[in-house]
Each structure stands twice: as C-alpha cells, then as structure tokens.
Amino acid sequence: MERDIRLDCTPSRQRLPALSEEQVLYLLVELLPAHGEGGEIRLPLDICLVLDCSSSMRGDRLHQAKEAARYIVGQLTPEDYFCLITFNDRATVTVPRQPVQTPAAIRAHIEEVQASGGTEMGRGLEQALEQMFRVVAFSGVRRLILLTDGQTYGDEQRCVELARKAQEAGIGLTALGLGSEWNEDLLSTMAAHGNSRSEYIAGEEAIVPLFQEEMRLLQGIVAQEMALTLQPAAQVQVQHLFRVSPEIAPLPLHETWEKGYEVPLGEWLGVQPQVFLAELVLPALSPGRHRLLHLSFSYRLPRERIRRREEYDLALPCLAEKVDDGVPDKVRRALEKVTAYRLQEQAWQEVRRGHLEQATRRLASVITRLVQMGEEELARKIEEETRRLQRTGQTSAAGKKDIRYRTRRLGRHGVEPKETGAR
Numbered sequence: 001m002e003r004d005i006r007l008d009c010t011p012s013r014q015r016l017p018a019l020s021e022e023q024v025l026y027l028l029v030e031l032l033p034a035h036g037e038g039g040e041i042r043l044p045l046d047i048c049l050v051l052d053c054s055s056s057m058r059g060d061r062l063h064q065a066k067e068a069a070r071y072i073v074g075q076l077t078p079e080d081y082f083c084l085i086t087f088n089d090r091a092t093v094t095v096p097r098q099p100v101q102t103p104a105a106i107r108a109h110i111e112e113v114q115a116s117g118g119t120e121m122g123r124g125l126e127q128a129l130e131q132m133f134r135v136v137a138f139s140g141v142r143r144l145i146l147l148t149d150g151q152t153y154g155d156e157q158r159c160v161e162l163a164r165k166a167q168e169a170g171i172g173l174t175a176l177g178l179g180s181e182w183n184e185d186l187l188s189t190m191a192a193h194g195n196s197r198s199e200y201i202a203g204e205e206a207i208v209p210l211f212q213e214e215m216r217l218l219q220g221i222v223a224q225e226m227a228l229t230l231q232p233a234a235q236v237q238v239q240h241l242f243r244v245s246p247e248i249a250p251l252p253l254h255e256t257w258e259k260g261y262e263v264p265l266g267e268w269l270g271v272q273p274q275v276f277l278a279e280l281v282l283p284a285l286s287p288g289r290h291r292l293l294h295l296s297f298s299y300r301l302p303r304e305r306i307r308r309r310e311e312y313d314l315a316l317p318c319l320a321e322k323v324d325d326g327v328p329d330k331v332r333r334a335l336e337k338v339t340a341y342r343l344q345e346q347a348w349q350e351v352r353r354g355h356l357e358q359a360t361r362r363l364a365s366v367i368t369r370l371v372q373m374g375e376e377e378l379a380r381k382i383e384e385e386t387r388r389l390q391r392t393g394q395t396s397a398a399g400k401k402d403i404r405y406r407t408r409r410l411g412r413h414g415v416e417p418k419e420t421g422a423r
Contacts, residue, residue, distance in 0.1 A: 007310035041302035044140030068211035087124030088117030122155035163190035195266020200405035217269035231260035235283035245275035
C-alpha cells in the first residue's frame with residue numbers, strides 16, 4: 001500500500017501579545033511520509049537533456065558530459081522517453097524524443113557530439129520544448145536537465161520565459177552550471193519554481209556523480225502535483241514563503257481569486273522531508289482568540305487519480321499581559337538557515353550596486369550565524385571571500401558560486417540539531 005503524507009505545522013509562538021502595531025509570526029510547515037521511510041515509487045520518465053556544446057566545453061568537460069548522458073540512457077527502460085538537444089550558436093536535435101527501446105543507438109548519437117561555437121541557450125530550450133510538447137499527456141515524471149558552462153548572450157529573458165512555459169506544463173527543470181563562467185542569477189531565476197532546482201558543479205569530475213544523484217531522485221517519487229494554498233485572514237499578510245528542506249529557496253506566491261496564495265510544488269523527489277517557512281505580518285490585535293491563516297496541502301500519490309488534501313487552521317490566543325514564550329527549536333533552526341541565506345543574497349546585491357561596505361557587514365553577520373550553527377567550514381569560505389572583497393573590490397567567480405549554493409544546501413541538514421562532536 002502506498003504511503004500517505006502527514007502535514008505538521010508549528011507557529012513560532014503559541015500565544016501572542018495584544019499590540020497596537022504590526023507583529024511578525026513564522027509558521028513552519030513540514031510534509032512527512034506518514035508511514036516512515038521507504039515506499040517511493042518508480043514512475044515512467046520523460047527526460048530531455050539540453051547540453052551546451054560550445055567551444056568552452058571541449059576536452060574533459062564534454063567527455064564527462066557525454067558519459068553522464070550515457071549513464072542516464074543506461075538507467076532508462078522502454079517505458080521511458082529520452083531526447084537530447086545540443087546547442088552552441090544554434091540548436092540541434094541530436095536525439096529526437098523517443099522511447100528508450102534502442103539504447104545502443106542512442107549512445108552512438110551521444111558519442112558524435114562535438115564542441116564548437118558560442119552559447120545561445122534560448123535556442124536549445126526552444127527545441128527542447130518543441131520535442132516535449134509533441135505529447136501533452138504523460139503519466140510519469142517529465143524533466144528538462146540543462147547543463148551549461150558559459151554565459152548566454154542577449155536571450156536571458158527568453159530563457160526565463162521558456163522555463164516558465166515548461167514548468168507551468170508540469171515539466172520540471174534541473175539547471176546545472178559547470179565551472180565559474182556561467183550566470184548563476186539566470187539559472188536561479190529559471191529554477192525559481194516549486195518543481196525545479198539549480199546546482200553548481202565546480203569541476204568536470206563532479207558531472208557524472210551529480211547526474212547519478214539526479215536519476216536517484218527521479219526514480220523515487222513520493223507524490224505528484226503537490227501544491228500549498230495559503231488563505232490569510234483579513235489584514236494578515238503572507239510576506240514571504242521559503243522552502244527550507246531539501247534546499248533553501250524563496251517560492252513565488254501566486255495570488256488566487258479568493259485573495260489567497262497558491263504555490264505549485266510539482267513532484268516530491270526522494271524521501272527527504274519537505275519543509276517550508278512562511279513569514280506572516282499580523283495587524284494590531286486585541287485580546288482574544290484570532291483566526292490568522294488557513295493552509296491546505298493537496299497532492300496525488302503515484303498511480304492514483306484522485307488528489308488528496310490535508311488542512312490546517314492557524315488560530316492563536318492573544319493576551320493582554322506580557323508573553324515570554326520561546327520559539328520552538330525546530331522553528332528557530334529553520335529561521336536561522338533562512339536568515340543566513342537571505343543575508344548572503346542581500347550581500348551579493350550590495351556588491352552589484354557597488355556598496356562594498358554594506359556587503360561586507362552583511363557577510364560578517366552571515367559568518368557569525370554560521371559559526372553559531374556549527375557550519376565552520378562554510379563560515380571560513382565566506383571569510384576568505386570577504387577579505388578578497390575588501391582587498392580587491394570583488395570576489396572570485398568560483399568562490400561566490402560556491403558560497404551561494406552551499407548556503408542553499410544548509411536545508412539538506414533538516415531542522416534537527418546538527419551533531420557537533422562526540423557524545
């Protein structure tokens with residue numbers, strides 16, 4: 001029997017003070033398999049690999065990328081679909097979308113790929129969507145996997161539009177940046193959707209292991225068509241919503257006709273709990289019990305047609321006397337991680353504006369928080385890049401990417417205490 005999913009919600013305070021001004025409340029939302037570990041389902045896969053084959057990919061980079069593509073094909077069955085789009089100054093349909101019935105022939109086409117020319121990512125994405133949109137209905141998991149090592153020129157907005165078109169059609173995006181020359185702001189924006197993610201690959205030796213991890217996730221589905229709906233009470237504002245686990249990322253809030261917000265989340269890949277943190281701004285409150293928010297989580301279990309739904313109402317007492325309730329530990333830990341993520345993102349914005357003093361102050365605050373969280377190695381990396389920033393007025397491209405993506409991965413540690421030494 002396939003497992004259900006449990007919705008657990010924990011506010012940052014169980015009681016509120018009666019105030020004549022606004023106050024902030026956080027809500028930790030945890031999605032947990034109700035019957036323990038295991039039980040994820042292998043569904044048919046529809047994968048389109050979009051591979052940068054510009055001249056900068058020559059040598060071992062292209063060799064490892066082709067090895068990764070061959071690995072994907074080797075993991076697929078005749079029930080699965082695969083296509084390969086290669087792009088440089090133009091896009092080529094190297095392997096048209098097809099069921100994986102002749103893997104040897106597909107691998108032979110992969111081997112023929114050569115590197116040359118410049119980088120125009122939009123052309124590759126256009127061809128990818130043309131292939132995937134030839135079939136609208138597919139009962140499994142659909143995924144675009146993009147690998148690039150360079151800057152695309154003049155078509156950044158088009159790339160974002162194509163990513164959104166795919167995501168809105170239920171096709172998730174995994175955007176992989178290799179080396180230090182690609183545009184992390186562009187890939188992050190393209191992947192800013194509930195069913196997508198971006199990753200940093202420091203060197204070509206990590207390409208195949210990352211593709212192996214991607215396939216492991218795609219081959220173990222817990223749920224599909226997931227969505228969160230948040231319906232705040234009058235004058236309550238949903239200021240921000242962040243995914244905390246498995247990786248930290250801001251989630252866009254789509255306003256509904258009922259003055260609420262819907263957040264599509266796509267598929268649940270792998271078995272790690274899905275954790276979110278909502279930031280609510282409450283109006284002035286009088287003493288009494290106040291209903292603040294209604295939250296619902298809808299999803300479909302693999303191989304089921306019906307959508308299931310879990311509901312939660314946030315209602316808390318408001319007291320005239322002073323309230324000294326502490327923040328629950330797991331809410332505090334999630335907030336610490338999200339705050340560290342937001343501070344370093346704000347620091348890079350200050351660097352782009354030329355406000356180096358403000359940027360170094362924010363990075364110093366990140367370092368302090370990371371040390372308190374037991375993340376000394378990442379703290380040392382940020383300290384190293386901060387000194388470089390103070391000395392030269394800029395950070396290294398590789399160092400900045402490393403920091404941004406390692407900060408996002410703080411969410412992989414979950415919201416339980418981090419082990420800091422022997423017992």
